[in-house]
Amino acid sequence: MMSSRKRIGALLVVAIAGFLAALAGSIHSARAAGPTLTIWVDQSRKDAVTQVANQWAAKNAGVTVNVVVKDFGSIRDNLGTVDASTAPDVIVGAHDWTGQLAANGLVEPIYLSAAVKKQFPAYTLNAFSYGVAVKKLYGVPTQIENIGLVVNTGLVKVPTTFAQLEQEALAYKKKVHGAVGIAVQQGSGGDAYHMYPFFSGLGGYIFGTNSAGNLDPSNIGVANKAFLQNSSLITKWNKEGLINSAVDSSTAQNAFLKKQAAFWITGPWNSQLLEQSGIKFKVVQMPKIVDPSVPFLGVQGFMVTKYADPHGVGGLAEDFVANYISTPSAQLALALANGRYPANTVAGKSVHDPVLAEFGTAGTGGVPMPNIPQMNSVWSDLGAAWVKATKGAGATPAKQAFIAAARSIADKIG
Amino acid sequence: MSATTTAPAPPATAPPRGALGPRLISAFSGTTGLVLKLACLAVLNAFAGWALFVLLSRHHWLASALLIVATLGIDAVYLGPRALPLKFLIPGTIFLLAFQVYPIIYTVEVAFTNYSTGHIITKPDAIKQIELTSLQPPANGQTYTMSVAKDSGGHVVLLLRDDATKKLYVGTTKGITPLPPSSVHSTASGITSAKGYTVLHGLALFDLDQYLQTYVVPVGNAGIRPVSTTTAAELEPTLRYDAKRDAFVRISDGEVFRDNGRGEYAHGADALEPGWKTGAGFRNFSRIAHDPLVRQPFIRVFAWTFVFAAGTVFLSFSLGLFLAVALDKRGLRFQRLYRSILVIPYAIPAFLSVLVWAGLLNDQFGLINRLFHLGVPWLFDANWAKVSCILVSGWLTVPYFFLVSMGALQAIPEELTEAARVDGGGPLQIFRRVTLPLLLAAVGPLLVSSFAFNFNNFNNIYFLTAGGPPQSNSSIAGSTDILISYTYKLALAAGKGNDFALASAMTIIIFFITAALSTIGFARTRVLSNA
Numbered sequence: 026m027m028s029s030r031k032r033i034g035a036l037l038v039v040a041i042a043g044f045l046a047a048l049a050g051s052i053h054s055a056r057a058a059g060p061t062l063t064i065w066v067d068q069s070r071k072d073a074v075t076q077v078a079n080q081w082a083a084k085n086a087g088v089t090v091n092v093v094v095k096d097f098g099s100i101r102d103n104l105g106t107v108d109a110s111t112a113p114d115v116i117v118g119a120h121d122w123t124g125q126l127a128a129n130g131l132v133e134p135i136y137l138s139a140a141v142k143k144q145f146p147a148y149t150l151n152a153f154s155y156g157v158a159v160k161k162l163y164g165v166p167t168q169i170e171n172i173g174l175v176v177n178t179g180l181v182k183v184p185t186t187f188a189q190l191e192q193e194a195l196a197y198k199k200k201v202h203g204a205v206g207i208a209v210q211q212g213s214g215g216d217a218y219h220m221y222p223f224f225s226g227l228g229g230y231i232f233g234t235n236s237a238g239n240l241d242p243s244n245i246g247v248a249n250k251a252f253l254q255n256s257s258l259i260t261k262w263n264k265e266g267l268i269n270s271a272v273d274s275s276t277a278q279n280a281f282l283k284k285q286a287a288f289w290i291t292g293p294w295n296s297q298l299l300e301q302s303g304i305k306f307k308v309v310q311m312p313k314i315v316d317p318s319v320p321f322l323g324v325q326g327f328m329v330t331k332y333a334d335p336h337g338v339g340g341l342a343e344d345f346v347a348n349y350i351s352t353p354s355a356q357l358a359l360a361l362a363n364g365r366y367p368a369n370t371v372a373g374k375s376v377h378d379p380v381l382a383e384f385g386t387a388g389t390g391g392v393p394m395p396n397i398p399q400m401n402s403v404w405s406d407l408g409a410a411w412v413k414a415t416k417g418a419g420a421t422p423a424k425q426a427f428i429a430a431a432r433s434i435a436d437k438i439g
Numbered sequence: 440m441s442a443t444t445t446a447p448a449p450p451a452t453a454p455p456r457g458a459l460g461p462r463l464i465s466a467f468s469g470t471t472g473l474v475l476k477l478a479c480l481a482v483l484n485a486f487a488g489w490a491l492f493v494l495l496s497r498h499h500w501l502a503s504a505l506l507i508v509a510t511l512g513i514d515a516v517y518l519g520p521r522a523l524p525l526k527f528l529i530p531g532t533i534f535l536l537a538f539q540v541y542p543i544i545y546t547v548e549v550a551f552t553n554y555s556t557g558h559i560i561t562k563p564d565a566i567k568q569i570e571l572t573s574l575q576p577p578a579n580g581q582t583y584t585m586s587v588a589k590d591s592g593g594h595v596v597l598l599l600r601d602d603a604t605k606k607l608y609v610g611t612t613k614g615i616t617p618l619p620p621s622s623v624h625s626t627a628s629g630i631t632s633a634k635g636y637t638v639l640h641g642l643a644l645f646d647l648d649q650y651l652q653t654y655v656v657p658v659g660n661a662g663i664r665p666v667s668t669t670t671a672a673e674l675e676p677t678l679r680y681d682a683k684r685d686a687f688v689r690i691s692d693g694e695v696f697r698d699n700g701r702g703e704y705a706h707g708a709d710a711l712e713p714g715w716k717t718g719a720g721f722r723n724f725s726r727i728a729h730d731p732l733v734r735q736p737f738i739r740v741f742a743w744t745f746v747f748a749a750g751t752v753f754l755s756f757s758l759g760l761f762l763a764v765a766l767d768k769r770g771l772r773f774q775r776l777y778r779s780i781l782v783i784p785y786a787i788p789a790f791l792s793v794l795v796w797a798g799l800l801n802d803q804f805g806l807i808n809r810l811f812h813l814g815v816p817w818l819f820d821a822n823w824a825k826v827s828c829i830l831v832s833g834w835l836t837v838p839y840f841f842l843v844s845m846g847a848l849q850a851i852p853e854e855l856t857e858a859a860r861v862d863g864g865g866p867l868q869i870f871r872r873v874t875l876p877l878l879l880a881a882v883g884p885l886l887v888s889s890f891a892f893n894f895n896n897f898n899n900i901y902f903l904t905a906g907g908p909p910q911s912n913s914s915i916a917g918s919t920d921i922l923i924s925y926t927y928k929l930a931l932a933a934g935k936g937n938d939f940a941l942a943s944a945m946t947i948i949i950f951f952i953t954a955a956l957s958t959i960g961f962a963r964t965r966v967l968s969n970a
Contacts, residue, residue: 040484045485045488058642059642059645060642060645060648085641085645085668086640086641087641087642087645088645105559105560108497110497125556125936125937127572127712127713128556128557128712128713128935128936129556129557129559129560129713130559130560130564130565130568130569130712130713131559131560133571134571134572134574135666136576136582136666136667136670136672136674137582138582138602138670139582139602139603140602156572156712157711157712158573158677158711159572159573159574159575159677161572213797213818213819213824213904213905213907213908214904214905214907215907242935269803270819271801271802271803271804271819272803272804273801275798276801276804331560331564331568334648334649334652337645337646337648337649338645338648339648339649339652340645340648340651340652340665340667340668341645341648341667341668342667343666343667343668343670344667344668344669344670347666347667347670348667348669348670398556398557398935398936399935399936401932401935401936401937402932402935404932405928405932406909409907409908409909409917410909412819412907412908412909413908413909416816416819416908417803419816419819419820433915436732437732437915438935439732
């Protein structure tokens with residue numbers, strides 16, 4: 026037991042510690058006099074964004090930039106739950122988040138001048154636009170990416186028609202024990218993204234557009250007439266073993282790198298791996314099946330959040346995103362640091378990486394992934410339809426699988 | 440038998456060097472202990488002081504009050520001579536409140552709201568956001584390069600340069616007037632100076648941020664508004680907020696969008712985005728009961744969940760017990776080695792093992808089919824996928840039951856089996872009549888808790904099959920989806936974005952199902968131990 030004097034002394038110590046901490050806290054918060062712009066980025070973009078943001082801040086004396094690293098997916102998910110006082114003013118994001126973030130009221134419209142808009146391909150701006158009644162631009166695109174058909178030119182010729190591709194892939198599969206036809210990843214969960222060139226080549230589409238030019242979630246093209254007519258080809262490919270849903274991402278990658286496949290469908294995130302492998306390769310768009318076999322296009326960019334205004338940096342955040350991130354020099358720095366092609370066409374002229382350029386050409390005519398929140402309902406069903414239709418023996422006839430998927434998607438969207 | 444009911448708890452591993460405890464206690468009493476205690480409390484108080492400051496600056500009054508009471512309470516308990524039991528209970532209680540009670544309260548709260556995509560922010564924020572996004576450039580609307588300045592009277596004005604025509608204007612809240620080019624100096628980035636105006640830079644400009652957001656230079660029906668610190672655009676509102684009626688009016692046709700009580704302004708089926716988070720009563724629960732999309736696969740998913748959990752527990756317990764009995768033999772060589780090997784699956788993070796298993800079971804390229812020249816569609820056939828799920832979950836749980844059974848076996852007094860042997864019982868008979876009942880009394884509750892755990896074992900299902908393979912008739916639930924993974928798909932990967940409220944409601948229902956099953960299970964084990 027303590028004596029009462031000891032106890033009073035102890036209480037004093039404890040109270041003083043608490044008081045000092047409170048004081049330290051208040052000093053800390055009083056320090057930042059000028060405005061601070063908080064930016065959420067993912068690890069891979071941190072250095073490039075920090076550099077570009079500091080260049081911008083240097084032109085706006087008194088502004089501090091605070092770059093916070095987040096897991097890419099959590100940037101979207103945490104934006105709705107973050108405490109307003111620590112919330113970001115600007116985020117890096119993917120274009121297909123636009124619908125969800127805008128519908129949640131978490132991002133602000135961005136206004137670009139006609140001269141700046143002209144420097145961007147129309148689809149990249151469209152990809153970041155969303156609105157039920159009034160369509161608004163919510164992001165400035167910085168980089169684009171899409172998948173392409175990677176051909177091992179040491180093993181086969183680059184096919185110019187789909188028939189050639191089919192023939193070469195099957196011939197190689199026959200020649201090499203345990204080989205796969207076209208290495209395209211699915212796995213038991215399915216992968217509608219990597220299957221999209223086949224889907225579009227057969228006449229499939231996800232959502233149609235309404236008269237206002239907006240994506241229409243009630244017009245689902247997963248089992249449209251033209252596609253269903255062509256879908257017997259899927260059944261044929263399944264029988265031949267051209268594509269098989271048991272191939273997942275690591276199987277596909279290993280198959281191509283170990284010469285167990287002459288064709289691989291993948292994107293620029295694997296370009297370094299490809300270059301290091303020593304394999305002679307070329308990236309092209311998959312040849313036209315019935316319609317052009319275009320890939321999904323992914324666009325990444327910067328958005329201004331709803332927290333910027335209450336933080337008193339609304340104007341600065343818009344200036345950074347709309348007037349600085351859109352410039353060719355910033356675009357080039359950001360895209361190259363990430364191994365992607367810049368969205369700004371002026372910046373694109375100074376990219377001389379042949380692989381990036383080939384991936385860029387492979388995306389010609391591609392379709393941006395739908396950016397409306399209803400897209401959430403599509404991925405798993407569309408992927409599952411491909412899994413069912415291409416699982417080798419015992420596969421569901423393609424027509425049946427895609428009709429079921431379309432019905433399920435419509436049910437879920439309601 | 441009644442004497443043994445309380446005895447065989449899991450292995451009593453109290454170290455024989457019991458002196459350690461008392462030695463520790465004596466080391467921390469006296470002056471050392473007092474100093475250590477005061478240091479800990481001081482750190483705690485410092486942390487509380489800092490937290491209090493943050494809470495007060497954000498106007499969280501209730502939380503601040505609770506923090507003060509809690510901190511003072513903790514100080515009083517640890518500084519005072521009384522309340523010895525509390526000194527031991529407080530840390531656990533705090534963690535219980537933070538990590539168990541609070542999430543439960545939060546989940547229940549969310550279940551009674553409409554928290555979902557489009558209903559995330561508050562109503563005032565939503566109104567502001569609707570107003571902002573309703574602005575539209577009129578036909579031939581211009582964009583401007585802008586500098587903010589003050590006129591001779593100290594009023595804020597906008598010095599504007601039309602991006603297309605390069606004409607110069609000064610904009611005020613009354614309208615725009617042309618600026619004579621001769622009085623203006625401008626560069627590519629904007630107007631740097633103008634006669635009669637002071638151009639604002641740096642902090643003088645940034646401080647005006649919130650003021651500029653409401654600044655409108657009227658031009659016809661539209662207005663020129665600052666859209667960043669250096670640019671402005673001609674914009675026209677398409678909706679007008681009527682505060683008196685709490686409704687939005689569409690300017691083009693006078694259509695009225697009213698608060699429909701479900702967190703959105705709507706005109707018929709036409710709702711404005713964004714909406715806001717608001718109470719929803721029992722709507723989420725009634726959706727679960729009435730929505731065919733939710734209801735139709737529920738029974739099937741529930742049945743499989745039960746089979747999955749029960750199968751996993753049965754498989755892992757019987758195998759674990761078998762191994763424990765087999766390795767219990769005295770004088771067995773390498774006993775420790777065998778035991779260590781058997782525990783390995785337990786030491787690897789479960790989700791990692793599951794991912795490895797997903798690779799091993801791949802039907803074309805997986806090791807298992809290739810090694811044994813099997814053609815089993817482990818993950819692609821509905822029934823085989825179910826078998827795979829139980830096998831993998833069982834494999835992950837065997838070490839647990841192996842350890843538990845081993846401990847429980849050692850706690851069974853040898854006299855009992857000895858006596859049974861003397862009475863002429865065979866090994867099987869002894870095991871069935873003596874060992875097993877005693878063992879079950881000890882591990883019964885663990886069987887129930889393992890069942891409850893596997894009932895909600897999201898990781899195993901999600902990483903192994905992701906609920907697949909898909910069902911042939913269209914529905915969200917795949918063949919191996921258990922209730923919790925089905926909830927995930929239904930609420931977070933279907934419809935229009937994420938429906939957290941529906942997910943919370945489903946979770947509460949699953950909680951009651953699990954609780955009911957566990958209660959029945961525990962009641963059964965009590966019967967068992969009283970037998």
